[in-house]
Amino acid sequence: MAERKSTFKGDLKSERAVNEFLQKYLYSYLVDEGIIDSFNSNTSLDQQHKGIDTIIYIIKDGADEQVRCINIDEKAAVHYARNDLSDEPLTTFAFEVSYMKDGELKRGWLTNEKYKETHAYFLCWLWIKADANKYNLVCEDILKMEVISIPKIKTREKLIMRAMGSKDIKTFELKADILRNKMKKRGIDRLELEHQLDPLINALDDIPDFNKMHLKFNGNLLIAKNYPQWVLTLPEKLYEQPLNIVVKREDLVNLANSYWVVTPQGVEVKKSVSKK
Incomplete structure (x- = not known):
């Protein structure tokens, strides 16, 4: 497509x-x-x-x-x-973490300096x-x-803390980029923020212990039911392929x-x- x-x-x-x-x-x-x-x-x-x-x-x-x-x-x-x-109204709102422009990964407005x-x-x-x-x-x-x-x-710090247990923006950006690449490679568009970044990254590497302990699988797709969520728009849907943190209204x-x-x-x- x-x-x-x-x-x-x-x-x-x-x-x-x-x-x-x-x-x-x-x-x-x-x-x-x-x-x-x-x-x-x-x-x-x-x-x-x-x-x-x-x-x-x-x-x-x-x-x-x-x-x-x-x-x-x-x-x-x-x-x-x-x-x-x-x-x-829409029951959620999306906070932009990263997106693509002319083949280059760009920082979204959530953390962009x-x-x-x-x-x-x-x-x-x-x-x-x-x-x-x-x-x-x-x-x-x-x-x-x-x-x-x-x-x-305050909003940014709460989201980053929930995503990885600390407020360090640079570490968050680095790990979010790794997560983006793995989500895209696996064709996964939603993950729960409640599962912090390290377990998510490891789970997407197909490490059985992490998969069994932290996440539920439906075939090759992770089941994301609760918000906040990581949401990646795949390239067949939108050119910019934004990675967002989506929060309940x-x-x-x-x-x-x-x-x-x-x-x-x-x-x-x-x-x-x-x-x-």
């Missing part, structure tokens, strides 16, 4: 629509309610390359601008947008018009968005600082952020 083409350019168009929607209906609301002082989505090209989609400025009397600013990286599950407002200046993720689940193109959205196509704000460093809501349901008609606060 031929490799599917990249959706990168279409994703960028839809990301701009998501940002415009957030400006109009969420960030403006946060200013009006006195939760933040102001925001700036007119970030420079350099800032955008560093993952900074919007800068919000908290209310902190006497503090200079650098102390008051929070750099937001907006992440939207656009490919899984719902077309019916009565539909439940070039995104070190971002402070928080705004994770977004979308509902869009039935006739909207998910790869070419405009702001007016978006009917509703559920948004949670989660701290970047409810776990992310529990971790979130704030949680909003946003429509053009208003904002419903599900979990509030302090004004202080």
